[in-house]
Amino acid sequence: MGRSLWISTSVAALLWCGVAHAQDAAPQSQEQVSTLGEVVVTAERRTTNLQETPIAASVLTGEQLQNKGVINIETLQFSMPSVTVQNSGQGNSFNVRGIGKTENSSSIGVGVITYRDGVAVFPAYFQNEPFYDIQSLELLRGPQGTFAGQNATGGAVFITQRNPDLSGVNGYITGQYGSYDNVRLQGAVNVPLGDTFAMRLAFNREERDSFYEVIQGTPTTGNTPGEYESESYRASFLWEPTEALRVLWKNDYSRVDLGGYPTTPLAGRDGLFNLRWNGPALAQDETFRSVLNISYAFDNGITLRSVTGYQDGTTAVRADLDGTATLPFESRIKADQRLWSQEFNLISPDTGRLSWILGAYYQDDLITFPPGQFSTSQYLSPTVPLLIHITLQGENPKTTTAAFGQISYDLTDSLELQVGARYSRSTVENDAISAIPEAGLSIAQNDRVEEDKITGKVALNWTLDDDNFLYGFVATGYKAGGLNGPNILGAPPGPFEGEEVTDIELGWKSTMLDGRVRTQLGAYYNIYKNFQVIVGDPVVPTITTISNVAGDTYLYGLEASAQGRFGALGFDFGLSLSKSELGDFFAIDPRGAMAGGCNGQSGPAGPTCINVGGNPQTYAPEMTLSAGVEYDFAVAGGTLTPRVDFSHISETWGTIFANEARGDHLDARSIVNAQLTWDSGTGWMAQAYGTNLTDEEYIGAVKSGQRYAGPPRQYGVRLTRTF
DSSP: OHHHHHHHHHHHHHHHHHHHHTTTOOOOOOOOOOSOOOOEEOTTSSOEEGGGOSSOEEEEEHHHHHHTTOOSSGGGGGTSTTEEEEEOSSSEEEEETTBSOSSOOTTSOOSEEEEETTEEOOSSSOOOOOOOSEEEEEEEESOBOSSSSSOBSSEEEEEEEOOOOSSOSEEEEEEEEETTTEEEEEEEEEEEOSSSEEEEEEEEEEEEOOSOEEEESOOTTSSOTTOEEEEEEEEEEEEOSSSSEEEEEEEEEEEEEOOSOOOEETTOOSOTTEEEOOSOOEEEEEEEEEEEEEEEEOTTSOEEEEEEEEEEEEEEEEEESSSSSSSOOEEEEEEEEEEEEEEEEEEOOSSSSEEEEEEEEEEEEEEEEOTTSEEEEEEEETTEEEEEEEEEEEEEEEEEEEEEEEEEEESSSSEEEEEEEEEEEEEEEEEEEEEEGGGTEEEEEEEEEEEEEEEEEEEEEEEEETTEEEEEEEEEEEEOOEEOOOOSSSSOOOEEOOEEEEEEEEEEEEEETTTTEEEEEEEEEEEEESOEEEEEOSSOTTSEEEEEOSSOEEEEEEEEEEEEEETTEEEEEEEEEEEEEOOOOEEEOTTSOOOSEEETTTEEESTTEEEOTTOOOTTOOSEEEEEEEEEOEEETTEEEEEEEEEEEEOOEESSTTOOGGGTOEEOOEEEEEEEEEEEOSSSEEEEEEEESTTOOOOEEEEETTEEEEOOOOEEEEEEEEEO
């Protein structure tokens, strides 16, 4: 009844909006664009042309994200080179060039930082926030840190949500219905409130039935695992009292329920979407984010900018841990996270030979595990079938303090030198207790680690002519160390060191055929020291430990992308070829027999301790490929545009052990998406879409003996009214 009422209300709202504004909508030009428009990058704190920016980057507008079927971070991997995303629990493991985050744990940092409206979002959980009312998304590959807030060894994603403007009342509303009873309604309205103040309100609401069927057992929460529901709201305010002062304040609320995290055992034979389930099915993220961005331009052209962020979130998961309808293993986890951040930038004008940016950054992050809210159940050991509950409570506070800067100087009219540096200081604390109530056992941890690090970048950029740009640089990056949490049945908790990378890159960007084609070519070679790896505990496989690789770890590769526009025909293409090799590291595979000990860096202390050196990094495909093509047909009443997108991600490994017999091997996947768009040119747009059209079944991630399926084929229709 509730869903039917919501659908009826959504349709009524969409039709009302169309009728109310039909006469006000200004006709849009039907003239076809014969060349590509300029693409700009703003992530480096100033607006630059992508073709003249010395960094490997991909940029998509909000419209392009929708056309490619990119609705969240997870689906981004099918539209950009060198990107993989694994949805394997409370968040997504986002990797660029094989670097990022392979475990949803508060103990380990991320190699790829996600920014929303200039603020680095939660690094551990809360990665399922949907995309809506997006202005642009910029993906920067490689170490970042000399011009932005947080450190990143693998890359950074900058998501800019649409800002209010003073141009007048405008907005849109979109209704969508698709397979699995998928209903989505989103919209936005921009309202100027005078000559200097404007407001923009946006929302997104979506529901979808589960992809899965329970063939044995009954979920104890009554719902089917995998049912999806989300609601998100945003209120943004812009104040421009003078030409020099600009104040932008954005507030986001989001609630996402993924219906548990449905999994099947690695050795399962029932198919990826057939579940044997006798536990609860709940997975909810609730977040609030507020971002205050103030900039002031002085008379001499220097701009002072302040970005203040506050984020608060609660994640709650109740799920079946074993993927069977017989074993009583469950996970019940609740965590609260609060994050404050403050960044200041001083940005020079770029009209002379010398330009620069200076910055300071502070972040205070607190993760809390409330008493009685974190519990996993399992047998005491594989040979002792005594059911126990392992509980955790406590706090995990972290801070980051940094100062950074970058200088650019034109040596000649065509040759530019860039030099950047960053100083970072990080602190991590664990104040926690892990216990087994049935046995009256507990272990407490109250530890703290601090680290300081200086990183930098030196680049040389050469503008050959108006259409060709070459660059080369050497940069260093850093991901902070931390503390492993208390493990009552396994090894004692201990610290792990920060991860360092030296990145050497060369690139060539070209514009050809009178602006109809753009290309970006690049090569990179990364050397990692103290590379951070994650290993399941041999006694408690659901608990992981972060360690450092002793030898150097190498990742290197080539990247190529192109975009083209020839009148009605448009296309884009992206390719990455890469290789990764772990340095020497000794570990015991927790899924096998355990005999003797194992020291990760010094070598074996028992017969089951093996060296994983030379194995590939987890979730680091040797090839990714994405390609899309579209054509605009002029028809009566508007334009009809069919578009097809193809993506391929080669085989990967789910653990550092690269053991195919134990389910570590993830097959290659090839995904085809398509969309047919009719645009009236007067504010109405209708779309039919399909994702994973071949209905390819593939494993997206593996974790703790379970496999997570990628989404099956979905299709539907979408109607948008712009005013």
